[in-house]
Amino acid sequence: MKKISDIISQTKKSNAWIKNLVGLLGPIFMLVLVLPIAYTEAATVEVFGSKLKVDSFEKTGGGSVRIGIFGSERIVAENEIASYVLERYVENNSAPSISLLDIQEIIKKALAVEDVESAASGLLLILSHPKSELSSLEFFLDEIGADPQAGNMFKKVVSSEHINNLVLNGEQVAPVLYRIALQDPQWVKKEGLRSFYKFLDQNKKYFEEQFIKTLLNPQSSEGQKILTIMESLFGEDDKLQRKLTQLFENVQALRNALNNGDLTKVFSILPFSDPNKRSNTLESGVLSEIVFKEIEKLHGSIAYADILLILSRIYRDKQTPRTREILLDSISHINSRNYAVLENPDVRNMLEVFAAGDEEFKKAYILALEKCIYGLVDENQMGVTDKLFDGLLAIRPDPDARNDKIRILHTKKFLRSGQEKAALEKLSSVQTDLSWSDKVWFALYRFTYKTPIWIYVTLVICMGMLAIFTRYLYYQREEKKHRHWREMGWVNGWESTEGRGFVLQELRSNIDPVIQEYYKCLDILGFKPGATVREVKSAYRKKMKEVHPDLNVGEEEESAKEVIHIRKSYERLLEMEKDGISVQFRRV
Structure with missing residues (x-):
């Protein structure tokens, strides 16, 4: 058989069309080899309708399969595929590769076929999922609880040895246990949940927190139910049981006392009523929160001074940022409407003690005093x-x-x-x-x-009389002057078109020559006494142009506006009498 290279060589020399065919077949041959590799999907296995990724999947016959997942292979029965795959996902912490909705569907379908182990593994995936919050988990549990059959199966899931073998953190189990217990407290009491005892301390802590939250919510009716559940779960811990039972009773009694305004009862219930005695942390914390939550509703039933005393005792016992903030805020609400609180010797003593050793309390106390004052x-x-x-x-x-x-x-x-x-x-x-x-x-x-x-009235009357008398003297003086002018035969000034009055300045001597010259000037200009200023000025300019055609009338007009004494006008008139110069006027 000839080598492929020889054939290609001969073809090259003799047949050009074969060369073209090989050039075309080369890329096609490469695509045939590469495309299957490029488009081969990762192996998957279907678990209750959801496809989960695996390394390999091969049926071996006889109801068994070989599964490779996360680097290891194993032959498992076909009816164990779901639980095995989910277990490996849990072990390898691969919950992020599955959506929460997929996991929830897997659990529902596993419960439907009573596959407890798969449901338990699915539950652990939810608990370990980074996007899984307690609220979403509780919603899912509530949804399952609506189906009695699914709910019963779910109880088997959470109490199974399978989940115990896989759970490493009891805090993850506690929320599930809590929701189940609320749905069926008798089941908790009956089963005892012995398989959860190795997580007893962590479950105890979670239930205690839920119990306290319930006590702090006056609208919740689950307090007694949780107390019953905790008796079933932790009945062996008599100390805890007595503490929580007493706390439950004290909370109810404190609420009643606050609502009734019974201050004596309030102080008898509060564990820190004795300032020299330290209180139990849990009890004082819960009862303090009860007081804080009820504080807004107490103003009508308990005096503000008593409220401050309660808060101050809480702060003395538990000097936390929260108790400090609430006490400071209450002090800041003291004002002139409730100033009587500062007349209470106990309150005043409390505020003075706090102000003496704390600058922030001192400022709050000073501000309250100033607002009242x-x-x-x-x-x-x-x-x-x-x-x-x-x-x-x-x-x-x-x-x-x-x-x-x-x-x-x-x-x-x-x-x-x-x-x-x-x-x-x-x-x-x-x-x-x-x-x-x-x-x-x-x-x-x-x-x-x-x-x-009467002094105000007398002063006003005197000022009024003085004003009248001053005005009277002024008019008398003006009338005397005008009368003198009229006797001399001239008018009382002229009124310009702008409404401004002009009068000739009176001379103390030689008044007759001035008047004579005045008449003479008017005669030269062709006017009689009584002419307006505009008419006199117009005639003056006209006459000036006749006499002095080279004179700048604008400059003369500006000079005419200046105040010129009558004496100077008289001398000027005498000098320029032949030229017909008119009298200059002074504005008054």
Whole structure:
């Protein structure tokens, strides 16, 4: 047989069309080899309708299969395929490769055919899934609980040895156990769930937390049910049982006492009613939370002072950020409407003790005092504000600008109410200089608040009479002057078109020559006394152009606006009489 290379060589030399055929068949041959590899899917196995990835899958006959998964192979019975694959997924922590919905469907179908082991492995996949939250798991359990048959099978799942062999963290089992127990407490009591005892401490902790959450929710009715479940699960722990039973009873009694406003009963129930005795952490924590949750509803039934005392005792016992924040917030709500809380000696002593050793409590106490003082000053309750101010001075040094601000406020209020002696005492104790606004206020006060009303009336009458008399003298003077002008034969000035009045300035001497020259000028211009200013100016400019054609009239007009004494006008008129220069006017 000839070699393929010889054939190709001969073909090259003799047949060109064979060369083209080989060039075409080469790429096709490569595609035939590569495509099957490229498009071969990873092996999968169907588990209750969901395809899960495996390395290999081969039927060996006789009801068995060979499965390779996560690097290992094993022959298993066909009816064990689902549980085996799910177990390997759990062992290799491969839950992320399956969706939560797929896992839930697998569990439902496994329960339907009573495949407990597969359902248990599916449950563990849910518990280990990174996207699985307790809320989604509880929803799924509730959905199963709606089906009695599926619910019964699920109980077998969570109590099976299979799940015990695979679970490494009891905290994952506790939520499942909790939901099942709530659905059927008698089943818990009957079965005992012995298989869960190796996770007893972790389950105990979870149930205790759920129990406390239930107690803190007044709308929940599951407290007694959980207590019954815990008796079944942890009945051997008498100490825990007694503690939780007592806690359950105390919570109910505390709620009733708070709702009824029975402060004595409240303090008798609270475990920290004795300041010298430390309380149980769990009990004090739960009862404190009850008080915090009920605090908003207590204002109508319990005095605010008593609320503060309760909160302060809680804070003394449990100095946590939460108790501190709630107490500080309650102190910040003290104002002039509930100022009586500061008259309670127990509350005042408590606030002073806290303020002495804590700067934040000191600021809150000072702010509460100031709010009360400002509000009560506005309401004119000065006696109460004096007492509060004394308390303020006890925790804040006297030489303080804010203290002086309150003293000045008191001074104003005392002055307005006629208590001048008290006002002077307050004002004399002000340490800093008064601001200009306060000085103005006190000056106005002396003039207004201290002046009798009859003095105001007399002052107004006198000012009115003075104004009338001054106006009378002015008119008398003007009338005398105008009368003199009329006697001299000239008019009382002229009125311009702009409404401005012009009069000739009166000379103390030589008035007759001026008037003569005035008439003479008017005659030259062709006017008689009484001509308007515009007419005189127009004639003046016309005459000036006739006499002095080269004169800049604009400049002359500007100079005419200046105030020129009549004496200078008289001299100018004498000098320019032949040229017909008119009299200059002065605006009055």
